[in-house]
Amino acid sequence: MIFHIGYLILVTATVLAAFGMIAGFVGGRQRNVKLTLSSYHAVYAMAGLVALAAAILWYALLTDRFEVAYVWNHSERALPVFYKFSALWGGQAGSLLFWLLILSGFSVAAAFFNRRRHWAIMPYVNAVMLGTSLFFAVLLVFAANPFELASFVPQDGMGLNPLLQNYWMVLHPVMLYIGYVGLAVPFAFAVGALLSKRLDNQWVRTVRRWTLIPWMFLSAGILMGSQWAYMELGWGGYWAWDPVENASFLPWLTATAFLHSIVVQEQRGILKVWNAALIWMTYFLVILGTFTTRSGVLESVHSFARSDVGPFFLVFMVIILFGFLWLLFKRLPLLRDEQAIESYTSREAAFMANNWLFAGIAFATLWGTFFPMFSEILTGDRISVAAPFFNKVNGPLFLLLILLMGAAPLLGWRRTSRQAFRKQFTWPLLVGAVTGVAIWLLYDAGYPAIGLAACAFAAATIVQEYVRGVQARRITSGESVPAAMGNLWRRNGRRYGGYLVHLGIVLIAAAVIGNEFFQQNTNVTLANGESVTLGRYEIAYTGLEPNRKVNHVEYGARLMIFDQESGKTLGSILPRRNIYDKTPEQPTSEVGLRMTLIEDTYVVLNGWETGGSTATFTMYINPLTAWMWIGGLVLVLGTLIASWPHPGRRRSEAADSVAYAVGSAGD
Amino acid sequence: MADLSDIRSETQDAPNTPDAQAPAPAPGMVVVWRAIFVGILLLFVVLLAWRLWDTNRSEHRASGMAPPFTFTTFEGETISLDDLQGQGVVVNFWASWCDPCRDEAALLEQAWRREKDNGIVFIGLDYLDQEPAAKAYLAEFGITYPNGPDLRSEAARRYGIKGVPETFFINSAGEIAQTVIGPIVNEAQMESYLAEIRP
Known part of the structure; x- marks a missing residue:
């Protein structure tokens, strides 16, 4: 009833x-x-x-x-x-x-x-x-x-589904949903502005926080999904360019571009059409992503069981695509740019480059995601583009993006003078160069040296900005360093919170580079008491421990880790395999992990024989991975600071208008 | 922080002259560009629709002509179903985590050793698995016929399998003659299916 x-x-x-x-x-x-x-x-x-x-x-x-x-x-x-x-x-x-x-x-x-x-x-x-x-x-x-x-x-x-019986797995869809769904609000505002012809900066100002908060949830959701993949799927990685991962990543890219380009519109009255188009694309990608995960048009480990929702989604997507486009074309005369970009060394030019890069990454990712579908339709053969395609195309684009992220905050609006260049760029460039050379000399590896140099450069600009901000406050008001920091965040959260978000991204990028270029792994079968050497560690197998839980049995293999040189015990790890009563043919693996700031030791239990007298493992050394999760926390913290409303806002309207970072001055 | 005031005055002083430096393009070109843009979007939606229809159609387990597939064995050899025309082919979907698969593993290997000179090829496609575990499984049962991972579950989708093990018996004309859901239980059952596809 x-x-x-x-x-x-x-x-x-x-x-x-x-x-x-x-x-x-x-x-x-x-x-x-x-x-x-x-x-x-x-x-x-x-x-x-x-x-x-x-x-x-x-x-x-x-x-x-x-x-x-x-x-x-x-x-x-x-x-x-x-x-x-x-x-x-x-x-x-x-x-x-x-x-x-x-x-x-x-x-x-x-x-x-x-x-x-x-x-x-x-x-x-x-x-x-x-x-x-x-x-x-x-x-x-x-x-x-x-x-x-x-x-x-x-x-x-x-x-x-046993794979879903994991805390991260329970939380990450919630985060993603909040992020996904929340992006409907800025889209609704864009439609409202176009329909009502109120196309001044008002809707843009209001929409910033309504984009920033969902963006934060989306970022957190993507990272938690990575964490789940890392902890639960047991293939040593955190990101596979799987269609469903891409489905969450695509709107993130366009939303990030949108968050940046609305600042330009607010400041300079340009990019109006582009902004409307970006939020439209973001919303469309949200619906497209929801559609692809539920209709079975793309093959993925994440897909839901198929049902009849596909045709409904198609109709809705057609309405979004062409309805909005029709509206946008109709309003084009009202969306003329008020000014033009004057110099390549201006901040708005940097924002433009940022937008092109994000659009490029989004396009490449979209192309790669749907390429198997197109190729099957056109040639009858299903040609999948795997991770190497995405890495090769998006890797260099992300590198440029990080360089830009370092450079852009140092540029002035309209143009940057030669003097300002020298004043702003000397230290960060030096830090970047030293880092690059050091890594190149230490590891003799070109790409990671370039990548980490870019990260160091971007981090250095952020530190420089903070140091200058704190110094300025100390000179004018004589505050202590922590108080000055707090005041920077409180009074100019958009700018300094935004820097924190950038710092989070730099940390994540460093983790990605570490994993991509310095990962080590091995497959071994160990008898009880036997050990193997991997990286700087010696890892010994000391027996299998079964453990009965409510709806599954947990088999854990105890491993001891020793420092290979000194022989000191560093700890023990327990990779597990869960056999569920209802679905014994679908066991889940629980990775054994020892996390340090330098590198993770990551062990998967693949199987065992005769009650654990021997067991087979896949072991990985994943450098810098912890920084991915730390970077995620920094990113969330930065977003909160950037979007936090504060009473002094109205008074500091002027300061707002020059603030670099993306926050909201909505009320 | 010192440059804040400069920037503010700059922004305020900036002359508000709409489209001063952006001359409007010729109207004809605008229409063409819009048409191209709309056309691309339309094409995308049509492809999605086509694909959706196709997916729903292929919902069911494969029958009739065997869907083609190509895979690379764990040893690195590339095998395509098309190249096996004229021979009988047994395609077995399995996984190392699948217990029922173990019931038929030995039987499959025996049948292969007996039949390989009679023009029947056995192929094992490893469904949603990890390579080390899969190799351990193959070693455990001493399996010698070509086996490889079904990357991205491509073949599994094409054959519309609902789980593992599933086995497809394909005759020399490339038609699916028999489909077995679950393990093949005994020699007699295996023999009756093989008889249908022996060239």
């Missing part, structure tokens, strides 16, 4: 979303206050209905109501409560409902925080948000009903 009500709620939500969307569009066009208010109310009511539907599905999952097909397929009695809770987004229908839930949350936030501002734009924003909600509600009602009942009442569920 209650599940029928759940379905009815979804049907009601569909109708409501359609009504609200129309109310928003018509209300905005006719400047009708009643209809506009209706669109607000529809947003709030929609969120209530969706939350109720989600609550019903959660109730079904937590109370083991296996008569609901979704619960039956994605849960089981013995599943720990935490995973029962997260099973809501473990399967197709549930995750679509979860999408809708987050989307409703964002719609409410966007409507509520702007309820007294942007009166011309807001009805359209509500309409676009509700339009997106309508699409997902239609999917749930017509193609993937989460409340569908099984024809009988099963005794127990089939269990959650």
Whole structure:
């Protein structure tokens, strides 16, 4: 009964979303206050209905109501409560409902925080948000009903995919969803601005924080996904250019480009068309990514079980693509650039280069992701482009991007004088050069020397900016160093938070370079007591330990690590293999890891014989990997500082307008 | 921080002259460029739609003509189904983590040793696996017929397998004569299928 009500709620939500969307569009066009208010109310009511539907599905999952097909397929009695809770987004229908839930949350936030501002734009924003909600509600009602009942009442569920029974795996889709879904808000604002012809800088200013926060979640989600792949999949890497990884990476690239190029529009009144196009592409890539992971058009380890959602997505994508394009073409005369770029050594030129690079990386990645599909259609042969393609094309582009990231903050708007060049670039270039030469001499490796030199250069510019900022504060107000730092963040968070984000990216880049060029690995079968030498370590196998858990058996192989030179014990690691009761043919491996700031020792247990008298391992030494996760934390911290609202904002409007970093001056 | 004020005044002083330096291109060209742009997007969507339709169609397990595939064995030899025309081919999907696969491994190897001179080729495609574990598995059962990883599960998708093991018996004309879901249980069953594809 209650599940029928759940379905009815979804049907009601569909109708409501359609009504609200129309109310928003018509209300905005006719400047009708009643209809506009209706669109607000529809947003709030929609969120209530969706939350109720989600609550019903959660109730079904937590109370083991296996008569609901979704619960039956994605849960089981013995599943720990935490995973029962997260099973809501473990399967197709549930995750679509979860999408809708987050989307409703964002719609409410966007409507509520702007309820007294942007009166011309807001009805359209509500309409676009509700339009997106309508699409997902239609999917749930017509193609993937989460409340569908099984024809009988099963005794127990089939269990959650073991690969998903991991904390990172539970968290990273949530982060990705928040990031993905949140990017609908800036898109809605762009549509609103175009429709209402309010094409001044206002929408751009407002939208910055609405982009920055989802961007942060998307970044964190991608990194957590990498972490999951690293910890759980056991192939020694963190990124495989898999279609689904690319699906999350593509909107990240265009959103990052957007965050940078809106600064130029704000400052110089140029790139207006480009900005509108970028956020449109971002939103399209979000929907495309959701589509590709759910329709089976691309082959990936991540794909959901196929269902009938594909055609719906296609129609929606056509509407987004051509609807927006039509609108953009119609408004082109209103989007003329106010000025032109004057010099190649100006900051806006650097921003332009940044945008071209991001667009280039996005295009190459899109091409590589869809190439197998195209090649199969055109030649009948499915030619996959593997990681080497992406690395070869995107590697140099990222290198340029990091160099630019170092250089751009040192350039002035409009042009940079020769004097300023000398003052700004001497130290960072020196640091970069020394690092490069040192690495080249130490390891005799060209590419990593260049890459790490670029990283050092970019890091040095950030440090230089901080040192100068702190010094300036100490001179003018005599503050202590920590207080000066705090004040930099508080008063000019956009700029100095942005630098922190850059620092995070530099750290991640360094980790990638370390892994790409200095990874060592070996495959060994060790008898109990035997050992192997890898890198600077000697690793000895000391026996297999089985361990019974609620819904699986855990087999751990105990290994001791010694320093090869001194023979000192450094620690022990325990790579494991979990055999699940429900799906014994699909064991998961739990990597054994010893993490240090210099390098990770990473061991996978592949198998064993006769109760563990011998065991087979794959072992890796992954240099600098820890910095990837540290860089991620720095990035999140920087984004928070850059987007933190502070009371002094209005007063420092002028300072804002020169701030380099991407934050928000929305309110 | 010293240059902040300069920049501010610069921004304020900048003359607000729309399209002063960007002359509008000829209207004819604009239409052409727009058409090209829209055309590319349209093509992309059409390809996606085509692919979606194709995927839904190939949802089912392969039957009739055997879908072609090429793979590289663990020893590095490249084998294509097309090159095996005129011979009977047994394609077995397996994985080292798959317990039921172990039930038929020895049987497959015996059949291969017996039949390789009768014009029947055995091929093992390793589905979603790790290479060291797969090699250990092959060594464990002393398997000598060509085996290799099914990279990106290409063959698995084309044959529409639902799990492992699945075995396809392909006759000398390239048609799938028999499909076995799950392990082949005994010699008699194996023999009856082989009889259908012996050239």
